[in-house]
Amino acid sequence: MYQDKIDVNFDGKPAYSIILNKDFSGLSEALTSLDLQNRRFMIISDSNVGPLYLKECIELLKPISDKITSLTFEAGELSKNLDTVKLVYNRLIDKRFDRRDIIVALGGGVTGDLAGFVAATYLRGVDFIQVPTTLLAMADSSIGGKTGVDFLTYKNMIGAFHQPKLVYMNLSTLKTLPVKEFNAGMSEIIKHGLIKDEDYYNWLTNNQDAIKALDIDTLRKMVYKSCMIKKSVVEADPKEKGDRALLNFGHTIGHAIEKLKDFSLLHGDCVAIGMIAASYLSYRRGYISKNDLENIIGSIDAFGLPTSVSGLLERDIYLATKLDKKMQSDKINFICLQKLGHAIMDTTVSEHEMTEAIKFILTD
Ligand SMILES: NC(=O)c1ccc[n+]([C@@H]2O[C@H](COP(=O)([O-])OP(=O)(O)OC[C@H]3O[C@@H](n4cnc5c(N)ncnc54)[C@H](O)[C@@H]3O)[C@@H](O)[C@H]2O)c1
Ligand SMILES: [Zn+2]
Secondary structure (H helix, E strand, C coil), rough: CCCEEEEEECCCCCCCCEEEECCCCCHHHHHHHHHCCCCEEEEECCCHHHHHHHHHHHHHHHHHHEEEEEEEEEHHHHHHHHHHHHHHHHHHHHHCCCCCCEEEECCCCCHEEEEEEHHHHHHHHHHEEEEEECCHHHHHHHHCEEEEEECCCCEEEEEEEECEEEEEEEEHHHHHHCHHHHHHHHHHHHHHHHHHHHHHHHHHCCCCHHHCCCCHHHHHHHHHHHCCCCHHHHHHCCCCCCCCHHCCCCCHHHHHHHHCCCCCCHHHHHHHHHHHHHHHHHHHHHCCCCHHHHHHHHHHHHHCCCCCEEECCCCHHHHHHHHHCCCCCCEEEEEEEEEEEEEEECCCHHHHHHHHHHHHHHCC
């Protein structure tokens, strides 16, 4: 059995480990080594993930705890709200969970964000474990301690920073993930290469067949590398005051599209389109070459992600970018590629440049 481990610091101190494995077999050992045995465990999962993996996880935890409860909520972003949070609080109170007990998020980013938020707030904070089962959650959302829920029409409006005690990934869970969801996760992974590591970006394109075939060793290398990139960014800037914003590459225009399409497109799909717009802007500025731009579009397309969007007006997208909450005052903190593998934040992007970039990704 192989097992990879990445240690993540928070505020300069060791905070938690990310464990990558090909099954769930190391989970209870990892918890025991953190002295987290003999606690109550509440495993939270959604209606797709629960039937697939909950039973196995409960069985594996039984030797280290005789108080395991689970709660399964309706899958989907629409459940990431305060109503579901209330449901979980009620169950925790019912089962007399106290400060020593542990919440386990078994699922994708929705589950991780929701369960993490419950853990951040129940009794002013209890321990929680991330067991991500989507590519997006493995490579992105389970690391960094951002938790939260949507409120009214606002995404991630209510939240808290709360670091997990452990992130445990069973890469084989990706085998049951719908292809569309897998591709959406690839969008963030391509982003990691583009913003921080050109070799990794090229490696992704060169290994696309093995990645798409879900070859476990290739997935392991890929998720490991993406976790290392995400780790380095969040360690340097745990509360998103500076460099962490580079992770928003493709997200300014991506979020605008996501919102204008009423969340009918997957986040990763919107980010893919947003990355093309941001790459086009970077090309027009003379940072990257036309060849680089075409290469990026080719890679995004190769991973089954959209490269353009229809049915939207350029002006609406532009105005929606101005409402993005990642904006500081009325300046847009736009992330450009200075070159492949190196992103920079720019506050001088003009309306004209934005409009040109938006036009580039619009089709009728
Ligand atoms: N906290 C952060 O830093 C951060 C970063 C990025 C995104 N997010 C959040 O993450 C969420 C998106 O995450 P997501 O894409 O993982 O969505 P998700 O959790 O909704 O999962 C996507 C779909 O896949 C299903 N699923 C999950 N694992 C499966 C498996 N192994 N087999 C079969 N089906 C499976 C789910 O039930 C769901 O239908 C958004 O709410 C976003 O805001 C958070
Ligand atoms: Zn994203």
